[in-house]
Amino acid sequence: MSDAVVTRQFDVPPGVVAVEDYEPFARERLSPEAYAYYSGGAADEITIGWNRAAFERLKLRPRVLADFARGGGTGLDLFGQHFEHPILMAPTAHHGLALPEAEIASVIGAGGARAGMVVSTEADVTLEEIAGVARHSAAPLWFQLYIQHDRGFTADLLRRAEAAGYGALVVTVDAPVHALRNREQRAGYRAPKLSQHANLRGLHTRHVAEAALGESLMFRGFLDVAARWEDIAWLRGLTRLPILLKGILAPEDAELALRHGADGLIVSNHGGRVLDTVPASLEALPGVVRQVAGRVPVLMDGGVRRGTDVLKALALGAAAVLVGRPCLYGLAVAGPAGVAHVLHLLRCELEIAMALTGCARLADISPGVIWRDEA
Numbered sequence: 001m002s003d004a005v006v007t008r009q010f011d012v013p014p015g016v017v018a019v020e021d022y023e024p025f026a027r028e029r030l031s032p033e034a035y036a037y038y039s040g041g042a043a044d045e046i047t048i049g050w051n052r053a054a055f056e057r058l059k060l061r062p063r064v065l066a067d068f069a070r071g072g073g074t075g076l077d078l079f080g081q082h083f084e085h086p087i088l089m090a091p092t093a094h095h096g097l098a099l100p101e102a103e104i105a106s107v108i109g110a111g112g113a114r115a116g117m118v119v120s121t122e123a124d125v126t127l128e129e130i131a132g133v134a135r136h137s138a139a140p141l142w143f144q145l146y147i148q149h150d151r152g153f154t155a156d157l158l159r160r161a162e163a164a165g166y167g168a169l170v171v172t173v174d175a176p177v178h179a180l181r182n183r184e185q186r187a188g189y190r191a192p193k194l195s196q197h198a199n200l201r202g203l204h205t206r207h208v209a210e211a212a213l214g215e216s217l218m219f220r221g222f223l224d225v226a227a228r229w230e231d232i233a234w235l236r237g238l239t240r241l242p243i244l245l246k247g248i249l250a251p252e253d254a255e256l257a258l259r260h261g262a263d264g265l266i267v268s269n270h271g272g273r274v275l276d277t278v279p280a281s282l283e284a285l286p287g288v289v290r291q292v293a294g295r296v297p298v299l300m301d302g303g304v305r306r307g308t309d310v311l312k313a314l315a316l317g318a319a320a321v322l323v324g325r326p327c328l329y330g331l332a333v334a335g336p337a338g339v340a341h342v343l344h345l346l347r348c349e350l351e352i353a354m355a356l357t358g359c360a361r362l363a364d365i366s367p368g369v370i371w372r373d374e375a
């Protein structure tokens with residue numbers, strides 16, 4: 001994509017009234033390989049199911065006759081930036097599989113819904129082109145960084161993101177190796193070559209010898225150049241941008257993250273796409289929130305499909321949530337309009353859930369909105 005425009009008209013199909021309604025339409029429109037890549041997870045996809053089950057298990061505690069005469073709202077400030085609501089578009093790779101306009105369409109959609117967007121290192125459009133479009137929109141833009149084996153190249157990526165005006169750096173730390181993606185393998189999905197990654201042009205491929213039968217794959221050079229804690233401290237020294245670490249589940253890692261200079265955390269299991277049978281993000285959230293004890297904002301993602309899910313995550317201590325697959329499905333089905341609609345639906349549903357639990361503002365959302373069964 002070199003000319004950053006979206007000129008086509010997109011329509012939301014009739015009957016699409018909730019985020020999950022997009023999925024069957026997206027499945028029809030995507031190639032089987034792309035659908036496998038977007039929808040799939042690691043190995044047996046157990047964690048994907050747990051991400052949803054954790055939300056479904058929690059019951060809400062309604063409150064009646066609350067006084068909303070003084071108004072209310074969903075606005076919040078994070079890292080000095082204002083967000084109209086706490087629902088961000090998660091970083092996801094390769095929007096070009098959904099639509100030729102790729103991330104250009106996504107950023108227009110996110111802007112339409114006044115939602116923050118986190119742009120993936122593995123976007124199909126350069127981070128500069130995306131930021132160029134976002135300049136005209138109300139949506140804050142953050143950049144997701146995969147630390148590359150070439151640290152010089154990584155530092156250049158960071159400088160490019162700073163120069164393009166991104167407001168924060170989200171460093172994804174939960175995927176140092178290629179995950180086991182059996183659904184992708186079965187569907188014949190092939191990830192684009194490094195040379196085809198818009199943001200990684202010029203990065204040389206690092207060849208690691210294939211493991212022969214009976215040899216170790218992981219421990220013969222594959223992990224030598226993987227990111228370590230010292231890389232976080234290194235990044236911290238390179239930039240003034242707030243740094244969030246994405247992919248934290250264990251409270252000990254949350255503590256280490258703060259010790260190495262993280263300004264925020266994203267509790268995430270990568271949408272169940274990296275290590276299968278790790279717990280649901282929502283289950284891991286309270287432990288991380290307890291450990292962090294208010295020192296930095298904690299965000300979460302994984303399985304958010306309803307406004308009530310957003311409310312539950314905030315009740316357990318998240319400052320905001322990120323949404324992955326539903327935005328991709330919205331993009332595949334209705335371009336920028338679909339992305340905006342997905343994010344707008346979630347915001348509207350959150351507002352309804354707040355009204356029915358007596359919360360006028362995000363600050364009113366407390367663990368008290370969760371129903372606790374009598375012992």
Ligand SMILES: Cc1cc2nc3c(=O)[nH]c(=O)nc-3n(C[C@H](O)[C@H](O)[C@H](O)COP(=O)(O)O)c2cc1C
Pocket residue numbers: 037038039051090091092093120121122144172246268269270271272273301302303304322323324325326328
């Ligand atoms: C197709 C796809 C691509 C993704 N690519 C990235 C990526 O490039 N960087 C990253 O940090 N996370 C990536 N993720 C993970 C998301 O940021 C997020 O953690 C996850 O999608 C949240 O779960 P949900 O899809 O259930 O909302 C990807 C997820 C999907 C579905």
Ligand SMILES: CCCCCCC(=O)C(=O)O
Pocket residue numbers: 093122175176177178179270273
């Ligand atoms: C080493 C992991 C690369 C994955 C890139 C895209 C991604 O995050 C995904 O979930 O897919």
